[in-house]
Amino acid sequence: MSVAQESIRDAGPPKVSPIRDPKVRAIAYQALLCLIVAFLVYAAARNAIVNLERAHIASGFGFWDVTAGFDISQTLIEYSAQASTYGTAFWVGLLNTLLVSVIGIVLATILGFLVGVARLSRNLLVVRIAAGYVEVIRNLPLLLQLLFWYNAVLKALPDLRSSYDIGGSIFLNNRGLFFPSPIFHSGGKLLVGALIVALVGSIAFRIWAHKRQERTGQQAPVLWVTLALFIGLPLLVLLSGELSVAFSYPEKGRFNIRGGVEVLPEFVALLLGLVAYTAAFISEVVRAGILAVSKGQTEAANALGLRQGPTLRLVVIPQAMRVIIPPLTSQYLNLTKNSSLAVAVGYPDLVQVFTGTVLNQTGQAVEVVAITMAVYLTISLVTSFAMNVFNSRMAIVER
Amino acid sequence: MSEPTPTTEAEVRTELASMDPEHGVAYVRDVPVESLPPPAGETGALAWLRRNFFATPLDSALSIGVILLILWVVPPIIKFTLIDAVWTGTDREACLVTAARPEVGACWAFVDERLAYFVYGSYPIPERWRVDVFFAMLAIGVFWLLRLSAPRRDLGAFYFFVILPVASYILLKGFPAIGLPTVDTSLWGGILVTIVVATVGIVCSLPIGILLALGRRSRMPAVKLFSVIYIEFVRGVPLITVLFMASVMLPLFVPEAWSPDKLLRALVGIAMFASAYMAEVVRAGLQAIPKGQYEGAMAVGLGYWQMMRLIILPQALKITVPNIVNTYIGLFKDTTLVFIVGIFDLLKTIEAARIDPKWATPVTSTTGYVFAAIFYIIFCYGMSRYAKNIEARLARADRR
Incomplete structure (x- = not known):
């Protein structure tokens, strides 16, 4: 046996001093990091306890059941300053946030798709004006836009006495937009029921039509059936004579307007700002998505004899959606998070009601901010989770 | 044939x-x-x-x-x-509707008179040269870094990320020992504060964001976990709540004697927020670097930090420049939110000036907002042009 062979057999793993061993080092680094984080958390908690005691601020979530004692200008659920608790105020704020977010998302999607498609139009004028809109809106801070809509446009509307009067029943002034609201004396439930039946029926018909088309190639008039259901069923309810509706008309008094539905100018300003701002971003997402579909797809569709409309609807858009949907979702989340700017115009959303008024009244900064953050975090995480599921279903199945 | x-x-x-x-x-x-x-x-x-x-x-x-x-x-x-605009005047009378002038447009006289306030806030008048020097120093740093043909851009980066912050702090805050009286940050305002907040966000977010991005791609589970929690947490909540947290919770978390002043709290909030977004941008760049680059660097015996500093980050950052600039545009627009926690940035000074009875007219608000809009458009549009430019250069380089 030669010397060389012997030395090979004996070598084994190289001897490294533990200080230079990457594994040991990794554990040491992580232990150090954990220690630092733990120390920071501990120090922060201790300081917080000391500081809170000195300021005589209670801690814990006991404030949840304490009477709120302040008014909120827009409430979707029953709320009154004297009888409701901070907990109820929280739900009022959360619902207001969700209300403006949902309406904003719907409108921003429509406007964003229109502008995005307009930027790809053949018509130079349309392209230019859409591009100009996107450039201007995206380069201005949202807060500035909100303040502009609220202070420069809506607050500049005429006051109550000289408010715009449309047909004697719709009023527009610097206190908001007022229009009549229906009051159902009877048959209201029947109407709601008819609409639900129409909705379920049209979805079921759509699914059936789709399946039949896949099986036999025959198309069914989905649009007409849907329209018939949505118009016909409520009409039947109306004809049956069960329905009696009265309208509550807004009436202009000396100092305020009573009755009807009131849309706050704060709500309108926030909605306008959010929709205009987010639509500009959505239009870019849509444009990029459509451009990502290769031109060969359009040409192949044309070669098969599809016209412009069906080409877009059946070939381009479904493929573009795959690219569009992930960034679109993050725009939806941005809109929801940006709705917290409501605080600047005084719309009673979660941040304005809870992190604003409730925090000021209770002084319990830690709990209030933590709850608010938890709400937004939950919305974000649930949405991203749903997105991941959706994405894995939409992804191209590759061999 | x-x-x-x-x-x-x-x-x-x-x-x-x-x-x-x-x-x-x-x-x-x-x-x-x-x-x-x-x-x-x-x-x-x-x-x-x-x-x-x-x-x-x-x-x-x-x-x-x-x-x-x-x-x-x-x-x-x-x-x-x-x-219809009014260009000269000394108070609201100039911008009111009169019989001689039935239609009144923008009240530029108002902007003209309050311009110093919009730029410096309540910064003491004899000390305002210091703000001008700060603007000049910042402009030098920005041009040095942004002009790709400028000499010694490594020195430029050192100047921008190390010298400039220290020098600006001494200059703006004051240093009585060398004859610069202290100016309390509550007096700062207007464009000065907007620029300071944006610059702090820009200067802090890049290094912290790089560290977080590296942490998120680290193989050490604890490092990865903390990075992911931080990034996802901050990105999941609105900036306002981060600012609220910084302004009402931060003072609770430190001993009373250290309680940071209002501007500093907002700066901490902005830096925290911007870092998380920057981390995701940098991570995307890191992911685009082929694995062979990592393996090659390791094969020639580079350690982790050498590999990152010499091989990976230069390539990753180069391709992310457009996205980094876009993040900066977002950050620049987001600086307006400090207004909500009571800092006098440009928007807040305009809000304060437009309701001042001396100038309150029906057109004052719109005039103020138009002025702010012009300011933001110039900066944001400039940045987005720059990003487009870099993108085009990169595309040219790729085509070769």
Whole structure:
């Protein structure tokens, strides 16, 4: 046996001093990091306890059941300053946030798709004006836009006495937009029921039509059936004579307007700002998505004899959606998070009601901010989770 | 067929002439047909108009609609900002509707008079040269870094990320020992604060963001976990709540003696927020670097930090520059939110000035907002142009 062979057999793993061993080092680094984080958390908690005691601020979530004692200008659920608790105020704020977010998302999607498609139009004028809109809106801070809509446009509307009067029943002034609201004396439930039946029926018909088309190639008039259901069923309810509706008309008094539905100018300003701002971003997402579909797809569709409309609807858009949907979702989340700017115009959303008024009244900064953050975090995480599921279903199945 | 095929017209004619009319081709046109003139409707200004604006009935309708829209929107804007505008005056009287002037446009006299306030806030007047010096130093740093052909850009980076922050702090906050009296941050305001907040966000977010991005891609589970929690947490909540947290919770978390001043709290909030977004941008860049680069770096025996500093980050950051600039645009717009926690940035000074009774008129608010809009558009549009430029350069480099 030669010397060389012997030395090979004996070598084994190289001897490294533990200080230079990457594994040991990794554990040491992580232990150090954990220690630092733990120390920071501990120090922060201790300081917080000391500081809170000195300021005589209670801690814990006991404030949840304490009477709120302040008014909120827009409430979707029953709320009154004297009888409701901070907990109820929280739900009022959360619902207001969700209300403006949902309406904003719907409108921003429509406007964003229109502008995005307009930027790809053949018509130079349309392209230019859409591009100009996107450039201007995206380069201005949202807060500035909100303040502009609220202070420069809506607050500049005429006051109550000289408010715009449309047909004697719709009023527009610097206190908001007022229009009549229906009051159902009877048959209201029947109407709601008819609409639900129409909705379920049209979805079921759509699914059936789709399946039949896949099986036999025959198309069914989905649009007409849907329209018939949505118009016909409520009409039947109306004809049956069960329905009696009265309208509550807004009436202009000396100092305020009573009755009807009131849309706050704060709500309108926030909605306008959010929709205009987010639509500009959505239009870019849509444009990029459509451009990502290769031109060969359009040409192949044309070669098969599809016209412009069906080409877009059946070939381009479904493929573009795959690219569009992930960034679109993050725009939806941005809109929801940006709705917290409501605080600047005084719309009673979660941040304005809870992190604003409730925090000021209770002084319990830690709990209030933590709850608010938890709400937004939950919305974000649930949405991203749903997105991941959706994405894995939409992804191209590759061999 | 060994004979060469005739190519010129003359050759064709001789060939034709040599053919026997009885057996060969009876007739071949020997003069080429004149090409028709292009259809009248397909060239010239009219055709261009038709192709681009009136190709189909729908297009025509759209064009007319857009023209009407432009006619409806643009003239009033020009009328308001220029034609009817009031350029001189000392107080609100100048911008009120009078019998002699039934229509009043933008009240530029108001902006003119409050301009110093919009730029410096309440910074003491004899000390305002310090702010000017700060702006100049910042401008030098920005140009040094942004001009790709500038000499010694590594020194520029050192200047921007190390010297500038320290020097600006001493200059703006004051250092009595060298004859610069202290100026409390509550007096700072206007464009000064907007620029300070944006600069702090820009300077802090890049290094912290890089560290977080590396942490998120680290193989050490604890490091990865903390990075992921931090990034996802901050990105999941609105900036306002981060600012609220910084302004109401931060003072609770530190001993009372250290309680940070209001501006510093907002700066901490902005830096925290921007870092998380920057981390995701950098991570995308890191992911785009092929694995071979990592393996190559390790194969030549580089350690982790050497590998990152010399091989990976230079490539990753280069391709992310456009996205980094876009994040900075977002950050620049987001600085307006410090207004909500009571910091006097540009927007807040405008809000304060527009309700000042001395200037309160129906047009003051709009004038103030138009002024702010021009400021933000100049900065954001400039940055986005720069990002586009870099993107085009990178695309050129890729094509080679």
